[in-house]
Each structure stands twice: as C-alpha cells, then as structure tokens.
Amino acid sequence: MNILVVGAGISGCAAARLLADQGHAVEVLDSRPHSGGNCHDERQGEVTVHCYGPHLFHTNDKEVWDFLSRFTGWTDYRHKVVADTSLGRISIPYSLKTEAQLGRKLSDGEIRELIFVDYSEKQWGVPWDDLPAAIKCRVPFRRDNGDDHYFTDAYQGQPAAGYAAMFNRMLEGIPLQVGVDKEAWRSRRQDFDRVIYTGKIDEYFGYACGRLPYRSLRFEHRRSAEGLPHAVINQCNRLPYTREYDHAWFNLESPAETLITREYPEAHHGSNEPYYPMPFGEGRELYRKYRDLAAGESDTIFLGRLATYSYLDMWMAVAQAMVKVRLLVKPDDPTDSIPTVAETITSP
DSSP: EEHHHHHHHHHHHHHHHHHTTOOOEEEEEEEEEEEEGOOOEETTTEEEETTTTTOOOOEEHHHHHHHTTTTTOEEEOBEEEEEEEEEEEEEESHHHHHHHHHTTTOOOOHHHHIIHHHHHHHHHSSGGGGSSSSTTTSSSOOSSOOOOOOOOSSSSETTTTOOHHHHHHHHTTTTTESSSOTGGGGGGGSSSSSSEEEOOHHTTTTTTTTTEEEEEEEEEEEEESOOOOEEEEESSSSSSSSSSEEEETTTTTTSSEEEEEEEEEOOOOOOOOOEEESSSSSHHHHHHHHHHHHTTTTTTEEEEETTOOOOOHHHHHHHHHHHHHHHOTTTTOGGGGGGGGHHHHOOH
C-alpha cells in the first residue's frame, strides 16, 4: 500500500516506521519545521532543551521499549519531583518520605487539598470537582513506602542523544516533508491508499461540529549559571504557573549555563499549540460527534492524542500505533496478537 502519514510526532513516526518495515510505501508530512512533534528537543549552548515542555519516557510495556531501543540508547534518568505547598517544599507523590518531611501523617482530604486541587485547577482551568477520575488519578494519591521517584515503571530513561536524534533515526529511508501547509495533505490524498492522520480531529472535519476544547501552555524561559536544586518544582498553590524546571537535569548534563522554564497553562486558541485534550464535560459530548464522523472515513486511520482526543502518555502513543498498524496490515489477526496493554486505546 501507499500510505500518507499526516504529522511527524511520536504517533506518526512510530506508525511510519512500522509500516515501512512491513514493506509499504510511506510518506510523512508535518507543518512544523521538524519531526518529533511536542517531543522535539534541541541543543542550545551546552544544554538539551525540551522545546515543548519536558518529556520523560517510562513504560511497563517491553514491546514498546524494545521498539524504541532500536533507534536510541538510553540515559538512566529517574524522575523526581518536589512541590511548593502551603506546608513548605515536599516530595511528591505523597509517601512515607513526605510524611517524614512534614513530621506527621496527612489524611486523604489534607493530601488532596495540599497537592492536587490548586495545581489541577490551574492546569485544566476548571474546578476540581468537575475533573473526571481519569485525570484526578493520573499520579498516585498515597504510597505506603518511602520511594520518592515519580514513576515506578520497569523501563525508564531518556534518549541518550535526545528525542530529535531518535526520531530522525526512526524515519531513516522514509520521505519526510516538514514546514508544509497544514492543509497540503488534502490535495494529495487521492495518490495514496490510506491516510494516517494525527492532527486535531475537529480540524480534519473543518470544525463542522464546532471546536473541541484543548489546554495549551505558555513558556517563560530564563538563562542561569545556577541550576535548580531539583529537576521539577511543582507549584501546588495559587501562583499563576504550575511548575518550574531545569532542562539540564533531563539528560544529566552539567552546563556552565542552563535554561530554566516556567509553564503557564492557558486555553487553546488559533495561535498556540493544543497540548491536552479535554475529553470531559462539553468536550466529551462534542468528541462523540466527531468520532461518529471518523467511523465513516474508511480510508483514514485516526491516530494519537489529538486525533483520538485522548490523554496519551508517550508509551501509549507508540502502543496505539502498534495496534492500529497491526489491524491495518492484518485485520483478521486474533486479538491475542495485539499488545493487551494497548487494547483500550484503539478508538476511534
């Protein structure tokens, strides 16, 4: 088959590589001037900068880890986070170490108010009570040990030469055009048997049912000869930004001058990037309309966070690509040939 992949983020790159490995003719287009989507990084001076916010790879899915390991070695980075709260700076997620820092054990209600409510309301722009459980439960609420690592997955690390290098290797031998017009793919789709679309699903349909809500981010950067004492400092308080981070930590670098960034969440509009789908409330009902439209597009496969309007971690985006490519190439395969971890992230 001839297949056009629209979008060179992690979902599009993974799908393109998997299809090319099966012998299909694949071409990739992206409106940005680089591959990798929001995972893109670049060297600025002596530090590797995550241009769209920190991306920290972790998974329990060995198939996903082994696939990415074809294109990169790994720096053994293990993520830790602290939070500035009304009770001072503490380790999160809440653990026995946090209790030792505070000098007492907090109730569930106290943990919720101290760590989650203010941060989440800033991040999503809606009251805590209006957030779905899937978002409220993305990080552990309470740990019964002293482990202060943010992730506990079996496989963790950062691409040793950076994400950009990993994606460049993933796309070796596959035609890639970057910096193209967002709508350029439409005039070429008749030249291909299938289109894999990874952009916003509402944009695909020309916003026929209205615009889906997304959250975006604004970044405030500063150069500093003195790095932060922690990789990431969350602001679980009423300050207008959600977190501050030092890029040098993520690849275990020791530059003479680092870059420190603050993140300010904001609503998505025409001139900023759509980072986080909001698949709850009005967003959930509107997405159902687009999902029904997508079901009628037999020659298009919708893939990734924006096209499936799902809050996917990086490993989930790769797993989803594996599932959908496998179903495209061998649609009659039994379900036991599909990674079970990814079975819940295949729609639409």
